[in-house]
Amino acid sequence: MAPRGVRVLRPNSMSSPTIESADDRVPPLSLPAGALSRSDRRYEYEVGVDPPDIEPIEHQIRLDFINGERIRADHLLSDYNHWTYDADDPSTDPWLRGPAKPNGLQFAEESCLNRVREEERFFECPEDSAVIADAPVYLAAQLEEVREHDDTESALEKARERRVNWYRESIPGKNLYQILKKSSYGTLIGGGKGPSIATAALTEDNVFEGIVVVSEDTDPKKYARQQNLPEEFVYRESEFSHTDSDPAPSIADFGIELPAPLLVGRFVNGSRYPFIPWGDGLTCFCPYKHDQAWRVMCKHELLASNICGFESSSIFIPKARGIDIPHRARRFVSPEIAATHRPTTN
Known part of the structure; x- marks a missing residue:
């Protein structure tokens, strides 16, 4: 199970890759090592020190909703207790x-x-480092702890039970079903029913914007004038909704250097949350996503999945307004997982 507590990111031992924007007025995006693909030689990640990784199942679930039908109001639960x-x-x-x-x-x-x-193969061969190298990073760390336990067999079985319970109980019952309620995802979409509802309805009231985030000691308006950028698309982090809640992380926790070109969601319920490059994808900064271990998706990421599927037909969240930001700041899903995952039903 992937923990959601956030700690300050450790310094990278290798230089961070820098991605330039097509617009030379926009600062480059410096990616921390934890935002890279695991196949990248510069990738570094340490469980318990770095913020939680985006697990493979999270990328797969995003793809499942991207490839599925658009979630409508008449799909949503009125009353549900996990x-x-x-x-x-x-x-x-x-x-x-x-x-x-x-x-x-x-x-x-x-x-x-x-x-x-x-x-299951990871639990069958917990001593085989070649096999465990392919495991998700949190699971690999758990299996390393198992190997150091006095009662290895008992520790292994408990680790397996926790992992299976996460997949079978927590992700569906405590997370996905919860956000698929009228009181959750329903607050982001209109009351329209049926497949004829216009795709544009998703983005009329919920807008993804390209922005530049500056440090707290920088005057956004002065920075915008100096860079010849529209003032309305330059923000301090304290202007976003996630800074109002205790469980939410900060951009610095993820090793993003400011100023940075990022994607922000401006939602119909009045909230504004940045989507931060991490784990070969993006993670929403809303408190719901980050304060509980079993949560792999929030309602804003569900909305992003629907928009990706019905507006861009890609793994990139389409930018409706704002500054021209690098493609990596809009890439919602790992390309490696997107290339191999095929949504199916039993």
């Missing part, structure tokens, strides 16, 4: 007696079960 859900009891599925279950959610549930099957 304590009533039991993965071993199909009758507790809240969509059985409610609205039609969106196929993106069905894809995501199947992806979770596939991950359980695919990761």
